[in-house]
Amino acid sequence: MATLKDVAKHAGVSVSTASYSINGNPLVAVDTRKKVMDAAKEIGYRPNGPAKNLKEQKTKIIGLFLSGFTGPFFNDMMEGIQDVVMEKGYELVVSSSVDRHRMLVERYVDGAIVLNYHMEDELLYSLASEKLPIVVLDRELNHSNIQNVLLPNNEGARKAAEYLIESGHKRLGFIAGSEESYDGEQRLSGFREELLKGKIPFQIEDLLRADFTEESGYQAMKIRMEKDKSGIPTAFLCANDEMAMGAIRAIQEYGLNVPEDISIIGFDDINVAQYFTPSLTTMRIPRKEWGINAAHTLFDMIERKPDNELASIKVDFMKRNSG
Numbered sequence: 001m002a003t004l005k006d007v008a009k010h011a012g013v014s015v016s017t018a019s020y021s022i023n024g025n026p027l028v029a030v031d032t033r034k035k036v037m038d039a040a041k042e043i044g045y046r047p048n049g050p051a052k053n054l055k056e057q058k059t060k061i062i063g064l065f066l067s068g069f070t071g072p073f074f075n076d077m078m079e080g081i082q083d084v085v086m087e088k089g090y091e092l093v094v095s096s097s098v099d100r101h102r103m104l105v106e107r108y109v110d111g112a113i114v115l116n117y118h119m120e121d122e123l124l125y126s127l128a129s130e131k132l133p134i135v136v137l138d139r140e141l142n143h144s145n146i147q148n149v150l151l152p153n154n155e156g157a158r159k160a161a162e163y164l165i166e167s168g169h170k171r172l173g174f175i176a177g178s179e180e181s182y183d184g185e186q187r188l189s190g191f192r193e194e195l196l197k198g199k200i201p202f203q204i205e206d207l208l209r210a211d212f213t214e215e216s217g218y219q220a221m222k223i224r225m226e227k228d229k230s231g232i233p234t235a236f237l238c239a240n241d242e243m244a245m246g247a248i249r250a251i252q253e254y255g256l257n258v259p260e261d262i263s264i265i266g267f268d269d270i271n272v273a274q275y276f277t278p279s280l281t282t283m284r285i286p287r288k289e290w291g292i293n294a295a296h297t298l299f300d301m302i303e304r305k306p307d308n309e310l311a312s313i314k315v316d317f318m319k320r321n322s323g
Contacts, residue, residue, distance in 0.1 A: 002045040011039035016126035062298065063109035064094045067116045067138075073240070073268055073287065074115075080291025081113060088299055104132065111298045113137065117180045133301035135294050138182045147301060149294045153183050156283040156315035157190030157237060160265045163317065164235045165198040169263065173206035173224075173233035175217055175243045184212070184239040187267060191237050206233050210243050217246025225254050234262060235323065241266035241273050241282055248278070248322060263323035269316075278321035285315055 008018035013036060020028045021036035028036075039045075062085050066074060078094065085092045093109065096116075103109055104127055111133040114124065121141060128134055128145035135147050164172055174191050177184040188207075195202050208224055210216035217238065225232060238244035244266030248258050258264050258278055266273060269284035290313055300306075 002040075002043045004045070006043055007036060007040045007045045010043055011036045014120065014122055016120070016123040020126060059108060059110050060090050061109045062090050062092050062295075063103055063112040064092060065104075065112060065114045065116045065119060066094065066096045067118060068096045073270060076287035077115075077291040077294075080288035080293075081295045082291075084292055084295035084299065107132065111135070111302050113294050113298055117178075117182065133298055135298045135301075137290070137294055140182075145301070147297050149290070149297050151183060151186075151285055151290060152313060152315045153186035154190035154193070156267060156285070157187040158194040159315065159317055160237050160267070160283055161191045161194035162198070164237070164263065164265065164323070165194070165200060167235075167263070167323075169233070169235040170200065171206070171233040171235075172200060172202070173208065173236040175208045175210055175220055175236055175238040175247055177210060177212040177239050177243070179209075181212070181239075187237075187239045208236075210246075212240050212243060214242040214246040214249075217243030218250045219246070221247040221250035222253070225250060229254060232262065235265070236262065237265045237267070239267055241268045241270045241280055244280055244282070244322070245273075245276055248276070248280075259321070259323050265323040269318050273318075274320065276322075281320045281323035282318050283315050284318050286313060289313055 004018055004022070005015055007022070008015045011018060013021075013032065017028065017032065018036050021033040022040065064078065064081060082092050090110070093103070095103065104112055112127075113135045115137040117138050121139070124134055124136065124141060124146065125143055128143045131145060133145055135149055137149055140148050140150070161172065172195060174188055176188050179185060192202055205224075205227075208220040210220040220243070236247060238247060244264050248264050251258055251262050251264070256262060264281070266280045266282035267285070268287070269282045273280040273282050293313065
């Protein structure tokens with residue numbers, strides 16, 4: 001069955017433009033709308049009639065849209081969201097596929113929580129303009145039907161960097177994820193700000209890029225050590241715990257010790273962090289509380305309640321044996 005994304009690709013436009021065109025939005029240029037409608041006809045796309053009618057009704061479904069399910073970070077967050085959704089008498093549908101845009105565009109859900117940097121800002125703005133309540137966890141968007149529920153990423157990274165500087169480290173490195181990750185880049189930003197404050201120079205070769213997995217952290221550190229083992233920083237902050245664990249493995253394989261030769265600090269405090277060898281010094285993020293806050297924020301929007309003051313999400317420094 002042809003999807004809205006197929007129509008957009010065939011017409012050479014964005015998914016949101018395809019949605020606007022099919023729904024007759026007057027903001028779309030006539031020639032663009034014709035191109036989209038012709039593409040829909042050519043590939044046999046038919047808007048889902050019952051789903052379109054749901055735009056004026058309640059589905060009692062909340063959509064959670066993630067970049068992926070890999071890694072242990074998401075479990076606690078989803079549990080927090082699920083608890084609130086069930087308490088409200090709704091169902092939760094979780095998707096990690098960008099092909100599920102149709103659930104949003106054709107309004108299968110009454111609201112959406114988005115932690116998916118592959119989902120374009122343009123699409124979210126267009127859906128919000130059609131009065132779909134949206135909570136975003138991975139970026140800052142400005143719209144009356146979009147709320148941002150963010151982690152204290154910058155603050156946590158600054159605390160970690162401050163600890164390393166006070167411990168006497170003069171050269172610090174950072175293992176980052178994709179530049180598209182809002183949370184990861186906020187952590188990098190806080191780290192660099194604290195180094196600047198402490199007058200610690202940051203060298204570009206000490207910024208390593210990986211993809212938030214343990215294996216990628218291992219490979220990034222391995223390549224860095226192969227390049228210059230003697231000129232490596234004496235400490236690294238990592239944008240998540242999994243990359244930190246991979247980096248530790250690479251360091252140990254090269255005959256160095258953590259933290260005696262190189263200190264490693266992670267971020268998130270996933271469950272396995274305390275059982276790793278050496279146990280991982282990290283910044284603890286209350287992931288379930290984050291999910292609870294996100295869900296309550298979304299239901300306040302759905303129920304048109306005034307903005308409630310939610311408890312601020314705090315980050316805690318967990319001193320263990322790696323740094």
